[in-house]
Amino acid sequence: MLEVKNLSVNFKFVEAVRNVSFVLENRESLGILGESGSGKSTLALALLRLITPPGKIISGKIILNGRDLMGVSDKELMKIRGAKISMIFQDPFTSLNPVFTIGDQIIETLCLHQGLNRKQARDKAVEMLDLVHIDNPDERINNYPHQFSGGMKQRAMIAMALACNPEILIADEPTTALDTTIQKEILDLFDELKNKLGFSIIFITHNFGIIRKMCSRVLVMQKGEIVEEAKTGDLFNNPKHPYTRELIDSLKVLNAA
Ligand SMILES: Nc1ncnc2c1ncn2[C@@H]1O[C@H](COP(=O)(O)OP(=O)(O)O)[C@@H](O)[C@H]1O
């Protein structure tokens, strides 16, 4: 459903993403594993053509359902973002706008993409908050982000990202900023929603434990390049690339401690 071919992104002289190619299948959970600075977020943003100067996509194709997104107009892109491919960022604290209520932010997305009127969009927003297990969604919808805990904010972000029923969800380190117990709750929520709604997911993390829990296949990134691609179980048992071995060994040490 999504095919990326030879994608490269530069920031002036930094080659942040180099010649990356991969395929994402329907309903697949694909992990992207790599250390900080390996180019994961740049790749994610590039998939939605959200790279801003001095960054630039210098080559490649991003083929979604047979159409290369590199060729579509900005107006078309606006429609694709959120409705076909949606993204959740690491930090729910900065991703939500503090001056608008949670409800207004979800409603705005719905009005923009689904052409719903306000009443319909509000009903749908309440339904989405309920879906991500926010208690009393009918009241909570009127809260501002600062009235939500960190975990609830990330739930609200997930509600917003899924409100328009996207085919692909890109989650960029969605639990890194959260406490461990909340992390687990959010990962369980992703699992539950994926089964319920049937989207594909690209799960970006530096944590192999999370990949193991969430993804059937994984791409390993190092210095902007994909250095290994494997089924998650195979990668864990038999990492081919020295860098992957290092990542996994350090995880085993952590687990043993
Ligand atoms: N806006 C930017 N301006 C300049 N360099 C950037 C920018 N964003 C990312 N980079 C560079 O691109 C490389 C990859 O960064 P990033 O995609 O954020 O990695 P990751 O998400 O794996 O931590 C790094 O060398 C980083 O310094």
Ligand SMILES: [Mg+2]
């Ligand atoms: Mg990142």
